[in-house]
Amino acid sequence: MANTRDIRSRIKSIREIQHITRAMKMVAAAKLRKAQNRQALSMPAVEVLSSLLDELLYGAREEINPLMRKREGGPPGYIVITSDKGLCGGFNTGIIKRAMSLVGGGGLLVSIGKKGNSFFARCGLEFARKYEDVSMGEPKRIVNDIAGFIIAKFLSGEVGFWDVVFNRYDSVYEQGVVAERIVPVDIDRQSKERPPMYLIEPSYLSLLDAVIKQVLRQKIQTCLMKSDVAEQLARMNAMESASDNAADLIDELTLNYNRARQAAITGEIVEIVGGAEALASAY
Secondary structure: OOOHHHHHHHHHHHHHHHHHHHHHHHHHHHHHHHHHHHHHHHHHHHHHHHHHHHHHOOOOOHHHOHHHOOOOOOOEEEEEEOOOOOOOOOHHHHHHHHHHHHHOOOOEEEEEOHHHHHHHHHOOOOOOEEEOOOOOOOHHHHHHHHHHHHHHHHHOOOOOEEEEEEEEEOOOOOEEEEEEEEEOOOOOOOOOOOOOOOOOOOOHHHHHHHHHHHHHHHHHHHHHHHHHHHHHHHHHHHHHHHHHHHHHHHHHHHHHHHHHHHHHHHHHHHHHHHHHHHHHHHO
């Protein structure tokens, strides 16, 4: 059994780590609230764009815009969103496993996040595009860059479709790794009554094209925000689990410390009693 000094040193070290994990949990909780607020604030824009596009497409054929045309065959394209930092449990593991099962068959890869970038680079995969520190950089510029790239590749026929692989969190019951198709753009038409007639300038097709591209940019932005929410939640849960494990380990070491201390005291008592008996027998 280890001596009491070593056990005390281990307890002190683990308690310091526990303080760090608790602080990181609080930071992750604060970032989670901010991420959820950003996602909630973006919902009105999503609803307005969806409603506008729904009205513009009333009675129109799906092939009216090239970004809505479904294609048979063609190489796939994948946008994989991972985190830039670790200490978030199995957040990145699930995404990378799903991405490897898809990208392994070939296709273009757009990777977002340091963890995914480093893993795919070690696997020898080629990047069509890669991004890091999206949340700390200029998200709008990066979203526009990604949207422009995937639109160009789709319209040129180099890619048959684009899927976004990310860890989604909508609620306790709707979370996990998903592969969401964003190109070709699929519109869930809601309008059953004829919308008002508008005078559109410069033309209906140019407005429709602009709205569809904005919807696509908004979809990419929404995926990034959902991934951020899921990442902060995973990190908060991981730090909570680490803090609980540290508490359990401290309890176990404290019990071992008390046992070692009691054994040392018992040994000293035995020595004193033995010495007293030896003195008594000498006289």
